[in-house]
Amino acid sequence: MNTGTLIGSLIFAGVLLVAVVFLYRKMIQGWRGRAQRQLAMIGTLPALPEMLSAPTIPATKGLYVGSTLAPSWLDRIAVGDLSDRGKATLTRFPEGIMVRREGATPLWIAQDKIVAVRTERGHAGKAMTFDGVLVIRWTLPAGVQVDTGFRADDHKAYELWTREENG
Known part of the structure; x- marks a missing residue:
């Protein structure tokens, strides 16, 4: 050279x-x-309740995909650690749903704030196969609806989550 x-x-x-x-x-x-x-x-996210009943759906392990502003599955929330993907467990209680995320603050979704629990092909920029992501639509205390995505390690658990919500 x-x-x-x-x-x-x-x-x-x-x-x-x-x-x-x-x-x-x-x-x-x-x-x-x-x-x-x-x-x-x-605004501020809801705090975890002090006391919880026994879980109605046991902890489901998987990946917290992120939260987006509803109804757009690509409009990621950048506030705090809501956009951080990571390993998580999802547990259903009569009072609501708890998302325990590794390396992030736990997320509490009160039962009266849940709008829908469904499966989707993708969420927060993560595209999957058919019914690859469990999406929980809920309302924040500020009145804004968000979608929180969770990809379970075992996709068979989705049936239990969607059946529980839809009665």
Whole structure:
């Protein structure tokens, strides 16, 4: 490799690095801006109840896919850790549904705030096969409806979750 080619390659690599860093920073700014815009709309999340009855559906292990603003399965919520995917367990109680997420705060969905429990092909940018994601539509204390997605390790559990909701 001659000196001219080496210098040209280094300049190109430098320009490419600067462009990648610039785009990455813009992406982070956009995500933070989205979280700021959604903050007033989302409000504070409900706290876990102090006392719970025995579970009506035992803990179902799987992946917390994320939460989106209903009805759009792609309009991800950026506030707090609601957008963070991770291993989780989903448990149904007479009082509501608890989502325990690894490395994130537990999520409580009160029974009177649940609108629907259904299965979908995709949620929060994660596309799956037919009925691959369990989606819980519920209403936040601020009055906004959100969809929370959960992909169970065993998809046979979906029947129990949807049957429980639909009576």
